[in-house]
Amino acid sequence: MTRRKVKLCYITDDSTRKTCFKKRKKGLLKKVCELSTLCGIDACAIIYSHYNNQPDVWPSHHGVQRIVSQFQRMPEMEQSKRMMDQDSFLKQRIMKSNDQLIKQRRDNREKEMTEVMFQMLVGRSLQPFDMIDLNDVGWTIEQYLKDIYKYQSTNNRMAMVAGSSSSSTAVELLAPTPPQPPAPTPLPDHGVMRNGGESSQAVASSSGGLDLMEKQPWFMNLMSPRASFCGDDMMLPLGDTCHTPLWLNNFHP
């Protein structure tokens, strides 16, 4: 079974086209048969080609006549409501595929922004950002935090219900009220589509010309351990991880 992608256009080579026709005609008739059997419904197919004056049909000449009569007896509107030709069918396919494309782009963008977010956490991301990128990262951070809050609150509820000995820690770790969303910039609708974000480092590249110098203070800030992390009662069993990035060194005197 060949799995080569076939170009959607008329096959100009005569013998290739003939072979293709025979194969696909056979396959099509088989599919009609399967549909009819599996779903217990009436179906028929009529195929005209340049290779034969007589049409290829399924289930049979008589069967087609019966089903076609049944079809034509239906009110005009019922017939045409779900009737398609190449034009309408292809347009429908294009629309569906377009919707899938938009969704996929959005998913990819989320993934890329998450990657950027993780890079930022360890002060590694030094690509220039424009407003759109910043907003998208900001949004991603918010969503991620929301997920954490949700997870923590369900966990804590369970811990408290179970009345476990770690209840004191649970109280400590109760999700704080989520911080206010960044005030100055309204986060745009997440449908912002960008084509620039496909470098192999998965870091969003910006089309705006940003002053890189402007970036420095911000990252310096991030990398310095002045950050107000949680209190001393925090144990951080980092276990076997041999890579401890800068900002975690806070906890390893």
Place this chain on the structure above:
Amino acid sequence: MMRKSKGRQKVEMVKMPNESNLQVTFSKRRSGLFKKASELCTLCGADVAIVVFSPGKKVFSFGHPCVESVVDRFLTRNPPPTSGTMQLIVAHRNAGVRDLNMQLTQVLNQLEAKKKRGEELTKMRKASIRQCWWQAPIEELNQPQLEHLKVSLEELKKNVAKQAGKLLIQSSAPPQ
């Protein structure tokens, strides 16, 4: 073999016992059938008509050049008209279909590329988890780790907001 769906698995050729599965199967297979018919017409220049009744007694049909003309040709056993005008009409219609197929191909290619990219990104993240514990799914982190991550993210968020604010001020540039 562990599979999520029954694709690429053998299906017994009898009427499906489960009613809702039957509905879904009808919907999917009908769609696939029309797709195959469309491809047959495009690739091999065939004229085709397919008529299908749904489990709910609705009728779906696909035809090229159109269901009616093919059905009429079948019923009356008349050869298709080949007048000069007819040929013009056919040529015009085929040109339109050609365009649509090109459009569709474009979109499908883009979709495939984006899908691949998506898989790449997922793979990358999975690979990073070994060295970067904070990239693991939230559910797999212990409480201290989670807390640490949370606080760092909150800090990062503030910084991003600050940076965004700076940009905003910059972009509403001072008057010359």
